[in-house]
Amino acid sequence: MTVSVASEWLNACSGCEIAIVDMGERLLKILELVEFVHIPVLMDNKYYGQTGERHQLRLPAADVGIISGGVRNEEHLEVAEEMRRQCQTIIALGTCATHGGIPALSNSYANDQIVDRYYHTESTDPTQELPHDGVPALLEGCKALDEVIPVDVYLPGCPPHPDQVFGALAALLDGAPLPLRDKSVCDTCPTSREGKGRLAQMRRFLHAPKYGAADEPLDKMRCLLEQGLLCMGPVTRAGCGGDAALPRCIKARVPCRGCYGPAKPDGNQRMEMLGALASNGIDITSLPESTSLLRFSGAHGRLRPPLVRK
Ligand code: SF4
Ligand code: SF4
Ligand code: SF4
Structure with a gap:
């Protein structure tokens, strides 16, 4: 039986996705057993339909959802919630997803302090403004995934070692306990x-x-x-x-x-x-x-x- 997998990246640098690819030849073994139904790092899949025809963000249903990155803005939150609705098991991949990671250092500052510093006091063009049109609003702080949705499996690491990514996926496919x-x-x-x-x-x-x-x-x-x-x-x-x-x-x-x-x-x-x-x-x-x-x-x-x- 093929297991369907959806992967998403939120407030992430893509290093965790590279860890998936870094499984090397073992990825080929995994690909014999799983079908990636959504993985933006490899496949284009528009949230609102290929021609933007939908009004609501939708992701394909999957047995396993892998999410990297923390949750920093409203779009991340919407994607995380849709992943939770569509996936039976959610894996938080990487320390950004499990504990906020480096981006959560920004939690030492209020949003207006960060915006002021980035767009004004330390900008080469202090007249510019924070763009609003089509830009998702910031949440108050950078959150770990389990602060906004229930998480089933935690795989920390910045990035997690490919051996661990392989071990976790292999265990899930075998129905075995995770090698944590x-x-x-x-x-x-x-x-x-x-x-x-x-x-x-x-x-x-x-x-x-x-x-x-x-x-x-x-x-x-x-x-x-x-x-x-x-x-x-x-x-x-x-x-x-x-x-x-x-x-x-x-x-x-x-x-x-x-x-x-x-x-x-x-x-x-x-x-x-x-x-x-x-x-x-x-x-x-x-x-x-x-x-x-x-x-x-x-x-x-x-x-x-x-x-x-x-
Ligand atoms: S035992 Fe190793 S990891 Fe632990 S503090 Fe010493 S050098 Fe660091
Ligand atoms: S020793 Fe391991 S856990 Fe510690 S910072 Fe280096 S890679 Fe990360
Ligand atoms: S945990 Fe590290 S490698 Fe993964 S998305 Fe965060 S910063 Fe990038």
Whole structure:
């Protein structure tokens, strides 16, 4: 039996769709079993009919709906709601869909602040105005998908590793449980840990004189957090290494930035990371700011514009 799949991208950069294509030859195997009935990255399918004859947005019905990107404007909301109506199972693909992702950093500002900055104070043409004709209105903030519609399956990652995309689709097709990990990046990291750091102050990555030689085996490299570098591994969900399990940034000797979102689905990467720093003996006041600890998970009300006293 062929399974029909519809895919949509909302407030997305298309990296998650590229992860689907990055399955490589495995995509051919999937294509033997599924029929993509709607996938804008590959096929043209007009929301309002091929000649614009419909007055209401409509998408084809599908067994599985894959949605990447968060929800930032009224069009995203309308598409998400139509996907939910038309698809039996909804997969939130990528950290933008599961936790807001990078675009939800804008949640630190009110819409009028963002528009003013973009169109006036930092524009090369401060006389221009925000276009309104045919442009969907912004919602108040960038939302994760499950803030507007029920979601059945969460596949975080910026982007998710193609092995995970394949594993999830294969499991769905087999009717098997999804191969979801319940671990942090640290749980899959081979670096050497001594249990406590030797620095009480954070070091800036670019200023660190030596944190791991390129030819040093990873299991001989000291944990980056214990070296005083801001590595978000303790509070970030594992999986970015795919089947190989080795975290991608650590493999490149770069601290984890947290792109898989919180280790626990409803975790708060900022609060948990501040706790991890403190328990590693690092003075959290040596962090220049903490908003960026939520750079991948600012939806669900985690990031909000500061209250303005009148
Ligand atoms: S999760 Fe990352 S790759 Fe996917 S749409 Fe968002 S920014 Fe792009
Ligand atoms: S903090 Fe970073 S370097 Fe240290 S174990 Fe965790 S992921 Fe590895
Ligand atoms: S190590 Fe962290 S930031 Fe790097 S790819 Fe993995 S989850 Fe993302």
